[in-house]
Amino acid sequence: MSYTRNVVDEASLLERLRTRGWRVTPQRRAVAEVLTGDHVHLTADEVHERARARLPEVSLATVYNTLGELVDMGEVLELRIGDGPARYDPNIHARHQHLVCTGCGALLDIQPAGVEQLKLPRSQQHGYVIDDIDVTFRGRCPRCAGLGEAKPR
Amino acid sequence: MSYTRNVVDEASLLERLRTRGWRVTPQRRAVAEVLTGDHVHLTADEVHERARARLPEVSLATVYNTLGELVDMGEVLELRIGDGPARYDPNIHARHQHLVCTGCGALLDIQPAGVEQLKLPRSQQHGYVIDDIDVTFRGRCPRCAGLGEAKPR
DNA sequence: GAAAAACTTAGAATCGGTCTAGCTCTCGGA
């Protein structure tokens, strides 16, 4: 019922990468598999942990390298919201924005209305070439809202 | 003609803080003065540097403490855009958004059109209480756009 | 003016992330 399930198809991801001259190694496959699954917004550490469940000797350095490559290739989005570690979002084939809980940091994908209408008047563009617009909704999730004034940080 | 010059009035800032039971010390005043001036988006280090010009013995720890308190009190906004250090924006009394250069990280205040129209359908609120919406325009500043494909990072 | 509370400080500690140097693996020839 909800739009697009947005699980990146693993086979097609690996294939796409291969045709771009990427050597698919067991380590890279392990990382790709993690991102491919039922996706949440994982940190590098979480990706590492899960990749190790498949291939116990993958190193954290390789996870960082692979994530960096996927980001450079535009297959994965690096999210830096709040102060924690970066999170990786493989859901790049459906335009979406994010909803963050200022209490616990929980992060959800959303598709708000009105994004298309956002416009920066020429007079305020300062000569920039605009490539992208990010919209972040901040609020408190049911749990944090319930706990009275949960202190963000 | 441009809207609000948005320099936080220093006297009123200190006064506001004092009435909230804040003890105004030389160190805190020095930090407040830095933020009060012709404002850019300064990092903690830059604030420290400038505060020292006024009061040579302020420590970086105190700068962090003071900035944190100002953020908690809602007098200053902490911006974490991209991967560098956090930047502090005293311009909180005029609603505004940000324009970032993906090449060099330059940051500008903007007031795009259409922000008021952004809306998150109830079906996507996931029970969150929405407090705020941030809009970030990403692009390349004239210099970085000119340098061909400046590699962001 | 003594004790308590609020502040400040240098430096240590922490945390996310990157870099380095050496090892391994794969691939394309001879």
Place this chain on the structure above:
DNA sequence: TCCGAGAGCTAGACCGATTCTAAGTTTTTC
């Protein structure tokens, strides 16, 4: 088959931003 080049992997050192700690200083309170 064997070899060398280059791509990839790894542990661990390193780094920058920020927070923490423990001790000293100032202010307030009684």
